[in-house]
Amino acid sequence: MAEPTLDIRGLSKSFGALKATDDVSLDLRPGEIHALIGPNGAGKSTLIKQISGEIAPDAGEIRLDGRRLSGVDAAGRARLGMARSFQVSSVASEFTVLQNVVLAAQGASGATFRFFRPVMRDTALLDPARDCIAQAGLMGREDVPAAALAHGERRKLEIAMALALRPRLFLLDEPMAGMGTEGARALGDLLDGLRHRAPILLVEHDMDAVFRLSDRISVLVYGRIIATGTPGEIRADPEVQRVYLGEEA
Amino acid sequence: MSAAEITAAPERQRGRMNRAQIVNAALALGLVGFGLGVWAMGEIFLVTLATKVAILAIAGAGLNLVLGFGGLVSFGHSAYFGLGGYTAGILAHHALNYTPMFEWPFLFEGTTSMPVIWITAMIVGALAAAMIGALSLRTAGVYFIMITLAFGQMIFYFAISWPAYGGEDGLPIYVRNGFPGLNTLDPIQFFGLVCAVLFAVLALIAILARSRFGLALQAARQNRQRLMAVGIRPGGVLLVAFVISGAITALAGALYADLNRFVSPSMLSWHLSGELLVFLILGGTGRLFAPLAGAGLYIALEHLLGGVSDHWQLFFGLLLLAVVLFARGGVIGFLAEGKRHG
Numbered sequence: 001m002a003e004p005t006l007d008i009r010g011l012s013k014s015f016g017a018l019k020a021t022d023d024v025s026l027d028l029r030p031g032e033i034h035a036l037i038g039p040n041g042a043g044k045s046t047l048i049k050q051i052s053g054e055i056a057p058d059a060g061e062i063r064l065d066g067r068r069l070s071g072v073d074a075a076g077r078a079r080l081g082m083a084r085s086f087q088v089s090s091v092a093s094e095f096t097v098l099q100n101v102v103l104a105a106q107g108a109s110g111a112t113f114r115f116f117r118p119v120m121r122d123t124a125l126l127d128p129a130r131d132c133i134a135q136a137g138l139m140g141r142e143d144v145p146a147a148a149l150a151h152g153e154r155r156k157l158e159i160a161m162a163l164a165l166r167p168r169l170f171l172l173d174e175p176m177a178g179m180g181t182e183g184a185r186a187l188g189d190l191l192d193g194l195r196h197r198a199p200i201l202l203v204e205h206d207m208d209a210v211f212r213l214s215d216r217i218s219v220l221v222y223g224r225i226i227a228t229g230t231p232g233e234i235r236a237d238p239e240v241q242r243v244y245l246g247e248e249a
Numbered sequence: 250m251s252a253a254e255i256t257a258a259p260e261r262q263r264g265r266m267n268r269a270q271i272v273n274a275a276l277a278l279g280l281v282g283f284g285l286g287v288w289a290m291g292e293i294f295l296v297t298l299a300t301k302v303a304i305l306a307i308a309g310a311g312l313n314l315v316l317g318f319g320g321l322v323s324f325g326h327s328a329y330f331g332l333g334g335y336t337a338g339i340l341a342h343h344a345l346n347y348t349p350m351f352e353w354p355f356l357f358e359g360t361t362s363m364p365v366i367w368i369t370a371m372i373v374g375a376l377a378a379a380m381i382g383a384l385s386l387r388t389a390g391v392y393f394i395m396i397t398l399a400f401g402q403m404i405f406y407f408a409i410s411w412p413a414y415g416g417e418d419g420l421p422i423y424v425r426n427g428f429p430g431l432n433t434l435d436p437i438q439f440f441g442l443v444c445a446v447l448f449a450v451l452a453l454i455a456i457l458a459r460s461r462f463g464l465a466l467q468a469a470r471q472n473r474q475r476l477m478a479v480g481i482r483p484g485g486v487l488l489v490a491f492v493i494s495g496a497i498t499a500l501a502g503a504l505y506a507d508l509n510r511f512v513s514p515s516m517l518s519w520h521l522s523g524e525l526l527v528f529l530i531l532g533g534t535g536r537l538f539a540p541l542a543g544a545g546l547y548i549a550l551e552h553l554l555g556g557v558s559d560h561w562q563l564f565f566g567l568l569l570l571a572v573v574l575f576a577r578g579g580v581i582g583f584l585a586e587g588k589r590h591g
């Protein structure tokens with residue numbers, strides 16, 4: 001079996017008395033979509049934030065390609081190829097689509113302290129940015145300010161920015177939320193193809209998409225992983241049925 | 250060109266840029282034309298007033314870099330303005346009094362050369378901004394406003410209580426410092442020099458705003474979380490902007506000292522920090538020419554209303570309120586876009 005891209009061991013995080021992450025171990029292997037599902041407040045976003053470096057875990061460790069990440073901040077992790085999207089989409093809303101993606105390409109390039117050449121004429125950034133915009137399905141929308149995008153388009157913009165980071169892995173926090181069936185299906189097809197570029201840790205409430213796309217699924221409840229397995233195994237798991245899937249059906 | 254103008258869509262941007270450029274060109278020509286016009290009419294006092302507008306616009310341009318592009322509300326920019334002023338005053342003081350500033354490691358007698366004074370003032374401003382910025386940028390929002398104010402006040406009280414350079418009374422510069430090839434004592438020549446510095450500073454800021462650095466700086470204003478997530482630390486970007494800003498505002502301070510041929514602690518007072526903020530709000534925060542529009546309007550109103558009523562600040566306050574409530578893009582936003590942001 002290939003070495004996991006992301007390896008999480010014994011991760012714990014408490015907010016006061018609340019155990020938001022409780023001894024979580026999980027890995028993400030090359031080429032896979034690994035879905036993380038669970039009820040509201042289970043701690044999915046909190047787990048993503050610890051992986052991306054926005055909040056520090058109380059215990060446990062995270063490795064990217066075998067390298068320990070403690071002490072590497074969110075910007076450092078992004079440079080290492082952790083490309084993330086946010087549950088509430090987060091872009092520079094006054095910038096155009098192209099400017100947002102150029103910003104991501106600039107981040108990946110590691111050269112921000114350049115003061116004189118116009119960035120929007122810098123082909124070293126523009127070419128990859130245009131490419132990522134096309135892959136995310138936003139061609140023709142390059143010059144639209146992000147604030148004027150439809151909800152689903154803003155989700156795609158986040159994907160385009162993630163692509164521009166030359167990702168080692170994707171951390172996607174509910175990319176399909178609020179997208180409608182058509183949009184969710186299209187985005188699903190996009191993610192389906194992206195897994196071969198870099199594996200995806202996918203937090204998602206859309207169970208159709210999760211079961212259609214995932215290679216593996218982990219179920220998080222009250223900060224604990226109660227089951228990890230293939231979609232078939234998860235569907236058949238009686239405990240998962242009881243605490244999560246059952247209540248949704 | 251401003252944050253808003255850079256970020257607008259090209260098809261609309263093209264139209265809007267033209268209009269914004271016309272407004273900018275009108276402001277630049279307006280300043281130069283006014284200066285030349287009043288000089289031709291022999292109104293030397295008004296030439297001096299126009300020079301004051303240009304100098305304050307330079308100081309405001311420094312603040313605009315951090316506030317308009319980076320979104321940092323510094324309420325302590327008087328510190329850099331005053332430090333620039335004192336740099337000019339102290340260097341000239343030693344040169345004019347033949348009292349060396351220091352004799353070790355080499356003899357330094359001060360200077361009356363503007364270029365040397367400007368560079369020194371910018372270095373002093375940059376160093377102060379680096380120190381103040383490194384500490385202040387750990388905070389955000391209201392705390393940032395308060396801590397920058399606190400640093401400004403510290404320097405103000407230091408200047409008042411330090412007797413060597415005049416203390417509370419300030420420090421005169423007996424003869425305006427010189428610039429190679431110019432007679433700086435001639436008001437119109439000094440005005441021309443100051444205008445050249447102003448336009449050079451605005452050109453520099455326009456270039457910075459379009460660069461990679463400028464893109465990251467404007468992203469830091471909009472969404473720091475997103476900037477981190479693409480691998481860029483906002484802190485470093487904002488600190489560099491703060492340092493450049495401090496240097497520009499200090500340069501303005503040095504010019505202001507030469508304009509008045511006098512440096513006093515009032516250059517360091519928080520009133521000045523507030524006035525710089527007012528210029529930007531009036532002109533349209535984040536727009537390249539906002540400091541010129543704002544300073545021009547402010548000084549004009551001070552001059553005109555001040556003659557009519559001792560309470561001109563009251564009328565001015567009402568005007569400011571109207572701008573904040575009804576024309577969020579300031580004068581330039583109003584003229585360039587013809588629309589109000591509620």
Ligand SMILES: Nc1ncnc2c1ncn2[C@@H]1O[C@H](COP(=O)(O)OP(=O)(O)OP(=O)(O)O)[C@@H](O)[C@H]1O
Pocket residue numbers: 015018020038039040041042043044045046047087
């Ligand atoms: N910064 C914080 N301080 C205190 N409590 C927090 C903080 N962040 C999250 N929590 C709590 O931790 C728990 C897990 O939150 P989290 O956002 O990770 O859930 P989630 O699984 O992403 O839920 P959802 O499906 O609604 O997005 C919740 O009870 C939440 O209220």
Ligand SMILES: [Mg+2]
Pocket residue numbers: 044045046087173
């Ligand atoms: Mg969540």
